[in-house]
Amino acid sequence: MTTQSRTFRQTARSAPKNGYGSLGDEHRELLARVAEMYYEANRTQSQIASELRYSRSMISRFLTEAREAGVVEIRINHPLQRRMDLEAALKERFGLQAVRVLAHTSTQYPVMLRRLGGLAASVVADQIHDGDVVGVTWGLSLADTVAAMRPEPRKGVIVAQMIGSLGTLNPDNDGPELTRKLARALGAEYRTLPAPLFVDSEQARELLVRGKPIRQVLNLARKTRVLVAGIGSTDLDNSTLVKEGMLTREQATQLLRAGAVGDMCARHFNRDGKILDTALSHHMIGIDEARMRAIPTRIGVAGGATKIAPVLGALRGKLINVLVTDEIAATGVLGAI
Secondary structure, eight states, rough: OOOOEEEEEEEEOOOOTTTTOOOOOOHHHHHHHHHIIIIISSOHHHHHHHTTTTHHHHHHHHHHHHHHHHHHEEEEOOOBBBOOHHHHHHHHTTOOOOEEEEEOOOOOOHHHHHHHHHHHHHHHHHHHHOOEEEHHHHHHHHHHHHHHHHOOSSSOEEEEOOOOOOOEEEEEEGGGHHHHHHHHHHHHHEEOOOSBBSSSSSSHHHHHHHEEEEHHHHHHHGGGEEEEEOOOEEEEEEOOOOHSSOOOHHHHHHHTTTTTEEETTTEEEOTOBBBBTTTGGGGGBOOHHHHHSSSSSEEOOOOOOHHHHHHHHHHHOOOOEEEOOOOOHHHHHHOOO
């Protein structure tokens, strides 16, 4: 059954889609007050009309206007159905600490990602405890995961960016912003990595990682207890690294020829989960394989048909020990072994 939650915002929008940017502060405050009374205090329109001395029809009009102006946002929270049979099969086959498999309920990839993020958020929240250092990468699946995190403050937690930034046109999907947002949800401190993901030469990389700002963040990997990471695809049409211009199609093709099926923490691996030693890996700023594998809880979040081979490789190589995926990827993985 579908549950519906309503949230209201009293902050003005800079450019609402419907052209209500000219609302005055007093009128916007009135809309917010009416919305709060109706949606949060559960007052009837008649009760609000009586208290504020407006007609009931005017209150109804205010509520409509509040939605159109972005003062009120209505969000449908579909229940996250799971495939527990697939979870049990994956856990037994790969010896995982925990598995969550989202049931296939939508053919729209963005919808699936959003629901997968909601499922992953609950897993991440369960794994983080007081005093933990939490490592974060970047990507669409992580953006939806972090967006779904409910504020649950922890004591003494630090969230750290584990790999360099994409410098993407959409910063919401990049490491620094995801690090800040997750820290905000956890009431935690955070450390961003002030560096790009790739640099032009191995010498440039060595120079940067010796610098104090980058060295201090990367050294946190030794203390990291939980890693939250996406699992990337090397498919030319679906690779985030290609889409964001971090890799050329020629470089991506070379990785495919070398046997790469996916990447985690920007480290490419083959079908057996072996990290590949490529020229590109010597230009990358981020934690190395040894530090990544030493993190006790490594959560991988990925779903969809294009992630079957990457997820299977990550599982075979024991790069992750907690998996959040969807029914399509889970079925594909189990069918391939």
